[in-house]
Amino acid sequence: MPDTDPGNSRSDDRDFIQSIERGFAVLHAFDDRDPNPSLAEIAAKTRLSRPAVRRILLTLQKLGYVTGEGSRWSLTPRVLSIGNHYTSSHALVDAALPKLVEIADYTHESASLGVLDGSDVVYAARVPVRRIMSINVSVGTRVPAYATSMGRALLAWAPRETVDAVVATTEFDKLTAATIGSADELEAELERVRELGYALATAELEDGLISLSAPVFDASSAVVGVLACSTSTARHSAESFRDLAAKCLVDCADRLSDELGRRR
Structure with missing residues (x-):
């Protein structure tokens, strides 16, 4: 899991975009042991605040990569396109x-x-x-x-x-x-x-x-x-x-x- 500690040395790198790191941290919170985590569970896994996780999830939902049902979230098949771009290129x-x-x-x-x-x-x-x-x-x-x-x-x-x-x-x-x-x-x-x-x-x-x-x-x-x-x-x-x-x-x-x- 990416290190989300704000004191990490990467925060001093002007070319490093922390919001992208946090987005990927949220995506990595979905795994075979917990394919449908709640917002609170994702926050605990990523060590991000619940408001930050909520904004990231809503953004990913609008982009088509996650979907929510009740208090639970899951990945959509669209995430497979990321891996497919790797194999095709x-x-x-x-x-x-x-x-x-x-x-x-x-x-x-x-x-x-x-x-x-x-x-x-x-x-x-x-x-x-x-x-x-x-x-x-x-x-x-x-x-x-x-x-x-x-x-x-x-x-x-x-x-x-x-x-x-x-x-x-x-x-x-x-x-x-x-x-x-x-x-x-x-x-x-x-x-x-x-x-x-x-x-x-x-x-x-x-x-x-x-x-x-x-x-x-x-x-x-x-x-x-x-x-x-x-x-x-x-x-x-x-x-x-x-x-x-x-x-x-x-x-x-x-x-x-x-x-x-x-x-x-």
Whole structure:
């Protein structure tokens, strides 16, 4: 959640528009745990005053992004257009989609494109297969970087300051018994990922979930995303899934990086 403290150093930046920050803070108050919050609940989440939240909600309502019923508010489908503008204008997504189809066809498992946003990974594109998984994943879904193969493949080649920023804002909650629980464990995992060229995570985000991810680089050799593939322990062991998918995943990520102009 954005920091709404008026004493924040950003208030000294003449180019920083605090009202926009507050508008996005209100939009982020709607989530899967509380899709229909009240004005008071939004104020508590955002640490904004109730009059300020009321003005923002009424503005968003006039723009068509929220709707109110009684004391409760909800997002409208129009908010999806924001994400759609990203996918339709971002070359990475367009270039990645054929590779995701190739991975899904080869492995018969879901394939995804992930990008780093703060301490989370956001699904930017996805080619699903008809499987029943307990985790509900779609474009726009956010998952913690520290507990996922996608996050580790992104962080393993990220600048040091990016890794430090993620570590500083991560609480390292134990999502399952296998989830890593400290910055030192994460650093060891990142070193292992760099050695292998891909990341493998087993039952760390949720029990029974195995995922593989490989990094994608742009023309400046900066990591800009990851290609990922996931399965269930009911269908594969970590070893059999690695044998099945790792080479295909790394090859697709390498070819995508070449298409984006990476110089080897």
